[in-house]
Amino acid sequence: MTKPELTQAILAAKAAKQLTWATIAQAAGLSEVYTTSACLGENALAEEPASKVAALLDLGPEAVRCFGEWCNKGEAAPSVPKEPLQYRLQEVIYIYGPTIKALVEEKFGAGIMSAIDFTMDIDKVPDPKGDRVRITMNGKFLVYKTW
Amino acid sequence: MTKPELTQAILAAKAAKQLTWATIAQAAGLSEVYTTSACLGENALAEEPASKVAALLDLGPEAVRCFGEWCNKGEAAPSVPKEPLQYRLQEVIYIYGPTIKALVEEKFGAGIMSAIDFTMDIDKVPDPKGDRVRITMNGKFLVYKTW
Amino acid sequence: MTKPELTQAILAAKAAKQLTWATIAQAAGLSEVYTTSACLGENALAEEPASKVAALLDLGPEAVRCFGEWCNKGEAAPSVPKEPLQYRLQEVIYIYGPTIKALVEEKFGAGIMSAIDFTMDIDKVPDPKGDRVRITMNGKFLVYKTW
Amino acid sequence: MTKPELTQAILAAKAAKQLTWATIAQAAGLSEVYTTSACLGENALAEEPASKVAALLDLGPEAVRCFGEWCNKGEAAPSVPKEPLQYRLQEVIYIYGPTIKALVEEKFGAGIMSAIDFTMDIDKVPDPKGDRVRITMNGKFLVYKTW
Amino acid sequence: MTKPELTQAILAAKAAKQLTWATIAQAAGLSEVYTTSACLGENALAEEPASKVAALLDLGPEAVRCFGEWCNKGEAAPSVPKEPLQYRLQEVIYIYGPTIKALVEEKFGAGIMSAIDFTMDIDKVPDPKGDRVRITMNGKFLVYKTW
Amino acid sequence: MTKPELTQAILAAKAAKQLTWATIAQAAGLSEVYTTSACLGENALAEEPASKVAALLDLGPEAVRCFGEWCNKGEAAPSVPKEPLQYRLQEVIYIYGPTIKALVEEKFGAGIMSAIDFTMDIDKVPDPKGDRVRITMNGKFLVYKTW
């Protein structure tokens, strides 16, 4: 069983059982973003959460093993997405990339926000003028080493 | 005076007066992210905040006029950034793009997070294991119109 | 059933029954453009129009479910089309892109035409010197938020 | 005087005199879209409208001559725009390109919409839920020749 | 039957019956270039020529129907061909593109040569110093519309 | 004097003296296409035609020497042109490239049409339904050598 086959199996079971990502994440005992990304093949799951997700979705031990394998993260993505929802984030990099760099350097000094020691949350913020999507990225600041 | 010339003038004045983006934003009465992006030429400023920033930085009326011009947003950016801090955001799109799409659709239905009716904040989150960068994006949910 | 398989099934049924997109749209109770784009896998259909289209084309409940799934919109398109009819629209962006930007900004202020809260119509305009194609795009103006 | 120099001169005069594209087009006796595109260097103007625009903007005979020169249309445009307003049109091609092709072929037979024998209008459509941008493209249908 | 399958069937029948494109074109009652391009899936054939070609090649009614379908013209081509014969034409565009533009504009005014109302012929010109290939393209001049 | 400087000088003199490419070619004693391409920097001129063109345009001996220099042919061209007139030729390669290959091979055997031992003519063909552009390419057939 490969990661893409695992994703297919998950999507089929999720549809058949009419489950949400929120429910699957709850079963895993992990965040929605991390759990979903693992189901979509971009992160690994340790044995315990993998077993719980597999149990919820009636997937066998092969799925648990496959969840545990390390991923070829990001390699299947297009260089620049065309899908509108993902492209809007690309647009944010185009327009605000230098701004983010300027402000992170002002607040922290020279370095970067880690994309490895990193969490992300996606929330629905009710608003009478139209609900809003809130994406919160939180990464460890890594200072450029001098040697 | 073109937008890039305005940015050069701002950076020179900011360095000479040893000001921070935070101070400039306070003068403008706007957020750090928006103000900085306007100074870097990616957003326009209305007359009032433009005048205040110009006053703080000893820039003349030409600068105020130039702040007010509309921008060719994002066009100067590389298709994929190589600068490490900005690339980490690109990597987030590569790895979490489909996850974000799946969760937004689950929470809101088919549609996107606007990058126009959109705010962003960048904060320093103290942490004994190493301070963290928090980027909060907040965009109106736009539902795909059916007609 | 995947979106591409649904499209294949629709095209086969449409050819076998010698139906037009106009007839299918009428059955759906939606516009020709939206209905066709949903049949080509680029938009979703709610249950009611999906059921009507499926009934017209003798497609089963699996097709209705598949119509309802959200789409990976645009991702299968070439970065720049080579097909002549679609390339002409690309050429319009190349030649008139800055003109459209200048006029929208003059009429509305800084912002964009939404491609989400958006409709499009395609009409045949009889003309003795040769019939004409009229494409009408109509998108909500979205003002750039300041914060 | 080159086309880009002409554009610079027009933009400077337009700003100094606080004119709109609408006014310039009225002077030219041509549509807003065509006149603006000629001022931005993507179309030529015949001597009469060129003289009228030059008179309005206090530009000399060199400008009239330059307006009359043929253009290297579209060559300065990026392959895919990053500027959000223009990108939304690109997105429309990605998502609706095959739909437009299908409907044009259904209504007209095999052929294309000309981008040469072509007009475009940009209008503001008032709407209580938010004004809308309407872009109307109108091109002669050209049937694929058989020989 | 898809267009590529039709092409495969034609090539197999053509090889088995040891026919030339010239013979097939004669059966179709159309030019060699148009007929060959239709057999290679880049143009459609009306019912009469399609039936004649299908009869010559012992292909069934499915082939006739498939010939009649409209094509996704050019989309399968590489952006720049590597195959030497086709690349030489690309080289001609690189070297003589601006020359062709200059001479067409001098002879006709601002506009283009249509690639839709267009014919092409390929001939062998005997020459004692080595036979020559003559490619004659003939397209309607389309004047840029002013509006 | 570089080739681009020579081209600039020629275009200025041609405009000042209101000459056509046809007249310049007549002076050179060469075809319109070859002469124009040499003036645009894509071919060299031998001393005699170079002197005649220089005399017609009042250019000095430096221009004659520069005409004689060999060219970095095609290197300044975009990989794929966006300018509509040149793009139409690109489209012809996309749609008819394999057809041209098939017919050249049928008529000549395996080999190519030379783009070096090559001539091209551009003619205006009057037509009551609209004048037509005729481009005639004529290149020596080069057979693939076997060794």
Place this chain on the structure above:
Amino acid sequence: MTKPELTQAILAAKAAKQLTWATIAQAAGLSEVYTTSACLGENALAEEPASKVAALLDLGPEAVRCFGEWCNKGEAAPSVPKEPLQYRLQEVIYIYGPTIKALVEEKFGAGIMSAIDFTMDIDKVPDPKGDRVRITMNGKFLVYKTW
């Protein structure tokens, strides 16, 4: 049998019979380079050498026919090779391309080395400091035609 299938069959038979390209070329009565390139699908073989190679490798008449077909030369190659041996030749073009152009023009005048009326040999040159690879390309000089 397609060209790639022919190549697969040749490689399998060559491995099973433990033959070298040198032996196969000897059977064909042609050079190693030409014969190998024909076996790899980049050149055609006439009936006589094709039959001899087919006999040596126990391939049937279908292989002989397939050898005789014309090729879509070079189209399967990557734009720039990553494989180290082939990349070294790419590097030679990057570093020595303008040098080769300068010296060919000095020795021959304006023109090119044909890649069609062309031979290549690959030899092992023993050397006590380490054997050397010698690649000899030999192409007809083609002078740029003036007309």
Place this chain on the structure above:
Amino acid sequence: MTKPELTQAILAAKAAKQLTWATIAQAAGLSEVYTTSACLGENALAEEPASKVAALLDLGPEAVRCFGEWCNKGEAAPSVPKEPLQYRLQEVIYIYGPTIKALVEEKFGAGIMSAIDFTMDIDKVPDPKGDRVRITMNGKFLVYKTW
């Protein structure tokens, strides 16, 4: 003095003194290819040959120093050349790349031809059917190290 400035100075002096690359190479006491490539900025010259070339061309000590600097070899070249003479070599890689790899491996084992311990010669081979260009590349075979 930068490498490109050195090249400009050499080309100007070479033209003024009507020298050939062969003469310059003779002065340097090195091969034509190496000397020319050094003059074009793609290789360095040691002090002795640099001084001799500088003396021949009446260039000062700054030129000698600049000749001695190391080069950013190949970085200014286009990824794929459009200039016809250089493109023909690119075409050779496309068509014969895998053949060269197969024959080098058969003759030498797994490894590559060095492009560093490498020489190249360009010769004119008189031929009654048309003179021929001979390019001889000679690189040390480098065996892939196993460890």
Place this chain on the structure above:
Amino acid sequence: MTKPELTQAILAAKAAKQLTWATIAQAAGLSEVYTTSACLGENALAEEPASKVAALLDLGPEAVRCFGEWCNKGEAAPSVPKEPLQYRLQEVIYIYGPTIKALVEEKFGAGIMSAIDFTMDIDKVPDPKGDRVRITMNGKFLVYKTW
């Protein structure tokens, strides 16, 4: 059996027998990096180490033969990796490429580090502040030949 099939077989056997790359390398009697790269299809193994690896993994003689075949090294890799671990090395080239060139030239003179006569080791360096990855590349210095 192709190289990719061999890699699949190795990965399956390695997982079933719960072996590490270190164990497989020990069996081969070669370094971890070289052995792993051979198992992943990017290097060949001589008969002795191939037999030992095949014995350890219960693979047959076909695997041994396949290990011995030469590879199309690197051709399957993306031009720029998106996978984060590999991208970090790409980033090192972007940031430190010119530095490495400057220091190698200062220490060795003009030339390169061979990637053929080359070894690499990957080690875990324990560190109380967090273990470190050490990659040691060791390539023969190759001096640019003058001729």
Place this chain on the structure above:
Amino acid sequence: MTKPELTQAILAAKAAKQLTWATIAQAAGLSEVYTTSACLGENALAEEPASKVAALLDLGPEAVRCFGEWCNKGEAAPSVPKEPLQYRLQEVIYIYGPTIKALVEEKFGAGIMSAIDFTMDIDKVPDPKGDRVRITMNGKFLVYKTW
């Protein structure tokens, strides 16, 4: 003074004073790689080392300030280098990228080698068969966070 201007000033002073990178690094009290990269504009220097380097090279306080500015790291690099020395590192990523990933994961678990908390050394390793270049990269292992 911009970073590129600082680099130009450093290179000029270094050449005039005939200093090595090793000497400059000694003055800075930092490693050769870090100091050189800062001089080439890809890293910042704190005030103390910047002052020492400026003193050694007779550069003024503007240089010290400029050394302290943060960099747009990597953005000026080509996507894939053509310069041979740097390309060899690119080739290592192409060939050994998946191997490095496999071994890092085996030794450390899922994560990456940091390119931020990172050092690099470049050494000359004397060898009777030819001196060797040793590049040692040492980056903190960063484990993928689960949340």
